[in-house]
Amino acid sequence: MVQAKAWILTKHFDGFPKESNFQLKVEELPEPKDGxxxxxxxxxxxxxxxxxFSRVRMKEGDVMIGTQVAKVIQSKNAEFPAGVHVVGRSGWRSHTISDGSGLIPIMPDWPRDVSLSLALGIIGMPGLTALYGIEEVLGLKAGETLLVNAAAGAVGSVVGQIAKIKGCKVVGSAGSDAKVAFLKELGFDEAFNYKTVASWEEALRKAAPEGYNCxxxxVGGPFSSVALSQMxxxxxxxxxxxxxxxxxxxPQTGPFPHMTMIFKQLKMEGFMQSRWEKKHPESLRRLMGWLKEGKLQNREHITKGFENMPAAFMGxxxxxxxGKAIVAV
Ligand SMILES: NC(=O)c1ccc[n+]([C@@H]2O[C@H](COP(=O)([O-])OP(=O)(O)OC[C@H]3O[C@@H](n4cnc5c(N)ncnc54)[C@H](OP(=O)(O)O)[C@@H]3O)[C@@H](O)[C@H]2O)c1
Known part of the structure; x- marks a missing residue:
């Protein structure tokens, strides 16, 4: 018997999440059965x-959805012996009984000097999102100029670095001066604090007077319309x-900049990284290769303690x- 903790969504979010949307539940888990x-x-x-997703994929009373890196501590499934590490979609749970479906083993040659937490970040879903957005959706080419917003976050910071690997000029926007300094450390050509610049239009034009290819x-919202006008x-x-x-x-109903789309003959495509799931193993190996070569730098924002999951999420x-927001148990 093991005592397991889980965070429950007690009430659907209305506006910004609050502590009162969550409740910590403790339960005894039985021994794993065969398989x-x-x-x-x-x-x-x-x-x-x-x-x-909480609104469309969850009911009140469900355990919060989410991904974790976990260790198999007891096993009656030959595919996942005790001691191996996996990425699982177990939600916000400290312990989980699983029949193995949906568990992804950590790549066998994962380097000893790389924290397993990166499997949730740069060598995981956010890193893959950055890679596919650049290669599959944008088809970014050397010499082009790329703009990325939320640039100091998990996805954005990898987007900028991959674009530099590909020989592009990169401009990023982020919400603090410290984040802007971080983007410069990563090799971004230009970066600005979208909360303090006097005008987004001016900041974007100053960073790339030639305009943006990609x-x-x-982020969405009003920033998008301004960015589109600079394409x-x-x-x-x-x-x-x-x-x-x-x-x-x-839902926001603001004017969509149709005329900008038409006159500039822009192409816009929404995507989810899961579209290229079959490529994930090879793509993760490429990301790990760049990390080990020093071409990608990693930053994480680690909150300690399972009891701090809601605070980490809201933060x-x-x-x-x-960089990537992670909770270390
Ligand atoms: N399509 C896909 O498959 C896929 C996969 C993963 C992520 N995503 C999306 O990619 C984006 C980034 O995700 P992530 O995991 O990398 O998160 P993240 O950037 O690590 O964290 C979220 C960041 O968003 C910024 N932010 C919050 N409110 C904002 C606002 N009103 N205006 C501008 N920026 C705001 C904050 O940074 P600042 O301090 O800069 O404001 C915050 O640090 C999200 O929109 C996410 O939904 C999509």
Whole structure:
């Protein structure tokens, strides 16, 4: 018997999440049966998608959705012997009984000097999102200029670095001066604090007077319209996320810049990284290769303690994180 903790969504979010939306539940788990394993979470991910997905994928009373890196601590499943590490979609749980379905073993040659938490970040879903957005959606080419917003976050910081690997000029926007300094450390050519510049239009024009070939869109809302007005003709836009709208109580109905889209003949495509799931193993190996070669730098914002999951989630939505927001148990 093991004592397991889980965070429950007690009430659907209305606007920005509050402590009162969550409740910590403790329960005894039985021994795993034949074919099952007992998982112990080591690192849990808090991600922006949890906010919009909670409405469509969860009922009140469900355990919060989410991904974790876990260790198999008891096994009656030959595929996952005790001691191996996996990435699992077990939600916000400290311990989980699983029949093995959906568990992804950590790649066998994972380097000893790389924390397993990166399997939730740069060598995981956010890193894959950055890679596919750039290669599959934008088709970014050397010499082009790329704009990315939420640039100091899990996805954005990898987007900028991959674009530099590909020989592009990279401009990023982020919500603090410390984040802007971090982007410069990563090799971004230009970066600005979208909360303090006098005008987004001016900041974007100053950073790239030539205009933008590609825009990796993470934020949505009014910033997008301004960014679109700074695109070059035939510019491409990868719509990855819309974090500025996730806590809205009413859907935004602001004017869509149709005339900009038409006159500049822009191409815009929304995407989810899961579309290229078959490529994940090879793509993760490429990301790990770049990391080990020093071409990608990693930053994490680690919150300690399973009891702090809601605080870590709310903090990430408010921009407390630089790099990937992770909870270490
Ligand atoms: N399509 C896909 O498959 C996929 C996969 C993963 C993620 N995503 C999307 O990619 C985006 C980034 O995700 P992530 O995991 O990398 O998160 P993240 O950037 O690590 O964390 C979220 C960041 O969003 C910024 N933010 C919050 N409210 C904002 C606002 N009103 N305006 C501008 N920025 C705001 C904050 O940074 P600042 O301090 O800079 O404001 C915060 O740190 C999200 O929109 C997410 O939904 C999509």
């Amino acid at each position: 099952e394993v007992l998982l112990e979470a080591l690192f849990l991910s808090v991600d922006p998608y949890m906010r919009p 825009f990796f869109e993470n 070059k003709d035939f510019g491409r836009i990868a719509v990855c996320g819309s974090i500025s709208t996730y806590n809205d109580t009413q 990430m939505l408010q921009g407390e994180n630089t």
